[in-house]
Amino acid sequence: MSTEAIPAEKPKRNYNALFGLTLLALLVLLWVILSLSTSSFASANNISNLLRQGSMIAILAVGQTFVIITGGIDLSVGAVVGFATVIAAMLINAGIPVFLAILMTLLVGVAIGLFHGFGIVKMGLPPFIITLATLTSLRGIGLLMTNGNSISINNDAFQEFSRNSFLGVPNLFWMVILVGIPAYIFLHHSRWGRYLFSVGSNAEASRLSGVNVQRTIYMAYTLSGLCAAFVGVLLASRIGIGNPTQAEGWELQAIASSVIGGTSLFGAVGSVHGPLLGAFILATINNGANLLNVNAFWQRIITGALIIIIVYFDGLRRRGSK
Amino acid sequence: MTSTAQDLHPAPVLEPGRTILELRGLEKRYPGTHALKPVNLAFKSGEIHAIVGENGAGKSTLIKLLTGVMPRTSGEVIWEGQPAALATPHEAMALGINAVHQEVVLCRHLTVAANMFLGEENSRFGILQQRAMVKEAQKIIDDLGFDLPAHVTLGDLTIGQQQLIAAARATVRGTKFLIFDEPTAYLTRKEADQLFTLIRRLKGEGVTIIYISHRMEEVFELADRVSVLRDGTLVGTRNIAETNDAELVKMMINRSIEQIYHKEHFTPGAAILESRNLSGKGFENVSMTVRAGEIVGLYGLIGAGRSEFVTTLYGRHRKSAGQILWEGKPVQINSEHDAIKLGMALAPESRRDQGLCLNLSVGLNLNLPIYKRISNNLLISNAQERTQADRQIADLRIKTPTRSALASSLSGGNQQKIVIGKWLAHGARLFIFDEPTVGVDVGTKAEIYRLFSVLLSKGAGIILISSYLPEVYELADTLHVFRRGKLVATHGFRTADHEEILTQALAEKQEKLGEQI
Numbered sequence: 001m002s003t004e005a006i007p008a009e010k011p012k013r014n015y016n017a018l019f020g021l022t023l024l025a026l027l028v029l030l031w032v033i034l035s036l037s038t039s040s041f042a043s044a045n046n047i048s049n050l051l052r053q054g055s056m057i058a059i060l061a062v063g064q065t066f067v068i069i070t071g072g073i074d075l076s077v078g079a080v081v082g083f084a085t086v087i088a089a090m091l092i093n094a095g096i097p098v099f100l101a102i103l104m105t106l107l108v109g110v111a112i113g114l115f116h117g118f119g120i121v122k123m124g125l126p127p128f129i130i131t132l133a134t135l136t137s138l139r140g141i142g143l144l145m146t147n148g149n150s151i152s153i154n155n156d157a158f159q160e161f162s163r164n165s166f167l168g169v170p171n172l173f174w175m176v177i178l179v180g181i182p183a184y185i186f187l188h189h190s191r192w193g194r195y196l197f198s199v200g201s202n203a204e205a206s207r208l209s210g211v212n213v214q215r216t217i218y219m220a221y222t223l224s225g226l227c228a229a230f231v232g233v234l235l236a237s238r239i240g241i242g243n244p245t246q247a248e249g250w251e252l253q254a255i256a257s258s259v260i261g262g263t264s265l266f267g268a269v270g271s272v273h274g275p276l277l278g279a280f281i282l283a284t285i286n287n288g289a290n291l292l293n294v295n296a297f298w299q300r301i302i303t304g305a306l307i308i309i310i311v312y313f314d315g316l317r318r319r320g321s322k
Numbered sequence: 323m324t325s326t327a328q329d330l331h332p333a334p335v336l337e338p339g340r341t342i343l344e345l346r347g348l349e350k351r352y353p354g355t356h357a358l359k360p361v362n363l364a365f366k367s368g369e370i371h372a373i374v375g376e377n378g379a380g381k382s383t384l385i386k387l388l389t390g391v392m393p394r395t396s397g398e399v400i401w402e403g404q405p406a407a408l409a410t411p412h413e414a415m416a417l418g419i420n421a422v423h424q425e426v427v428l429c430r431h432l433t434v435a436a437n438m439f440l441g442e443e444n445s446r447f448g449i450l451q452q453r454a455m456v457k458e459a460q461k462i463i464d465d466l467g468f469d470l471p472a473h474v475t476l477g478d479l480t481i482g483q484q485q486l487i488a489a490a491r492a493t494v495r496g497t498k499f500l501i502f503d504e505p506t507a508y509l510t511r512k513e514a515d516q517l518f519t520l521i522r523r524l525k526g527e528g529v530t531i532i533y534i535s536h537r538m539e540e541v542f543e544l545a546d547r548v549s550v551l552r553d554g555t556l557v558g559t560r561n562i563a564e565t566n567d568a569e570l571v572k573m574m575i576n577r578s579i580e581q582i583y584h585k586e587h588f589t590p591g592a593a594i595l596e597s598r599n600l601s602g603k604g605f606e607n608v609s610m611t612v613r614a615g616e617i618v619g620l621y622g623l624i625g626a627g628r629s630e631f632v633t634t635l636y637g638r639h640r641k642s643a644g645q646i647l648w649e650g651k652p653v654q655i656n657s658e659h660d661a662i663k664l665g666m667a668l669a670p671e672s673r674r675d676q677g678l679c680l681n682l683s684v685g686l687n688l689n690l691p692i693y694k695r696i697s698n699n700l701l702i703s704n705a706q707e708r709t710q711a712d713r714q715i716a717d718l719r720i721k722t723p724t725r726s727a728l729a730s731s732l733s734g735g736n737q738q739k740i741v742i743g744k745w746l747a748h749g750a751r752l753f754i755f756d757e758p759t760v761g762v763d764v765g766t767k768a769e770i771y772r773l774f775s776v777l778l779s780k781g782a783g784i785i786l787i788s789s790y791l792p793e794v795y796e797l798a799d800t801l802h803v804f805r806r807g808k809l810v811a812t813h814g815f816r817t818a819d820h821e822e823i824l825t826q827a828l829a830e831k832q833e834k835l836g837e838q839i
Contacts, residue, residue: 190700190702191693194690194702197686198690201679201681201682202676202678202679205676205677205678207658208658208670209744210658210690210691210748211690268679268681268682
């Protein structure tokens, strides 16, 4: 090394982990406050309920985060969830084995994601537009398929899955772990994860470095579609029906969770643990507000304010540590 | 507010030679760095005062203090005999201090006229007087001798033309003190000439010009006086007539000019790349060979076909005829991916846009082309990722606190090193450098040239594209001259003189000769 002085500023070491700890602290703080101020929050029943509430948004947020890291956005995930409940319900009612029905539903999610990739890469459409278009049309297709009716699923085993627990933890939360661990390895320890970041940071530089940018974009949207279809299966199991108008607005909750979890909408910044924590922070606020008898309308306002505050402080820290 | 062209120009000619701005012990400290050590300097009205120095020498700090972008730590600024706080950009502008930056900071989607009057629009009862503004703007532009239309969208002009508009804009606001920060970095020679005419004319009107540039020839062409900064210290101020290139460079880097163009000769090895009668978009019938251990320089004006030729080699454009041989075997290069796989590396002209992922870590940038190699089917080897990055950082002496620092926090020269480092890691054998030292200071230039030697010693070949003749002249073992898409001449190391090469590059335009060098 040269003898010249190295710039004095300290690099931010493991910024992601640090921010994750702050979020975790916030979540724990919320739990402590709610446990002390309400009698029912700390009950096993309520905690299981909370975990169930947060799980589905958490899984959506992970897929969403992959897309946002590439600098895109996936507005379709709520509609994909609703559509997937219909597909799953129809397949199961048609007597197809549950395992196969789930697999086929997931493939539908993959197909939708590939279509998004096609629209962005080959047709040159902005991600906002192509996913907005599928958002409305998927709901329409679902309504056509069901004639506007809900389809009751006549398979008890399928429905019981989401109500049951394993080792005292709701199955739905186990699904978060099932998605979260591979997602973490994928994003932070595989080259594909690195490519997501590099494409989000500078697609041209990545292309010139031999990164297959198109494939990376296809991959991000496919994973988001896959996560959404998976959540659709879980939702169908939980409510026992297939209905294309379900999961209205979930895409916004997923984006909010992702952003609260430290993902930058400009791309190239994000993690897997952040959105997971973000989703459970949102779920805790909603749950706590219910227990405290806060007006449901206020819950929405609080959520909005929280997004502003967290993202503002995150931005301050980033600027400060530059 | 209604205004006419007359009152937009600084009407009364300022008295030349009077001290307009004086710095007394001006100083700036950041936490951990002393960016500007106490500076005493007086600027006279109607002078062109060049400021030179390496990146990080304190030039931009000085500009930021003068334009009120940042507050000073201590010292005084005396403006026309009165102490000035210069606490906000607004205050600086109100006094008549303006700056034209290297990158155009205007609205690309608005018209030229709208940009000229941005913030001071001409309106009647709240309705914009668009036609009047276009007319006025056109008059100003015509007055300045720029051949540009005022009604077109700014983004439709070239970067150089936009830069001229930015300069024109700065002149219409009662400016008495105008700072140019590397204004010619993206200009063609013709545009630069127009800009110089404008600068001289402003000088004639008594405006003080601060001219910051890495290009010595411009400093000598324009300036009356020149001040040199090094490591935040004002090393000295000279009258331009009493100094020379060598002295200034020595003051800037404490090193002589011969040490900059560090040229080591290696015995050329086997041919790495050969182009046989290659034609494509923008060039035709080009034949050349690049051997291991040699630098092949491509010289010519912008648009002469050099860049088109190499991007075709690199697989971005299809060739229309001819053959490319790699290590003696004919190859088809249909995409950049193919080129990379063979072992070619392109360090693009625009580092920021094409070379780096700025908001990601140095380590990730260095490893980007080799992730396939340092991971198995699924996982990246963390140990290899670390050691690979650290090796390049040490080998190339990349100045960074750690491998996890963001690429954007590094200086321009060090960013260039990352671009080179990632290809070294990849094991590339042929490096294409497209204008590698644009906007880079002398010290970093010297370092980049040293890197060339390192690459050559490792058995690589280099194609060096440059519009700056001394660079290719002093470095290239073989120098090819391009003109209008054709390879018109080939020289060995220093076998032709500057004039001959320029004549070949320009052909008919003999009269421009002296200025081009």
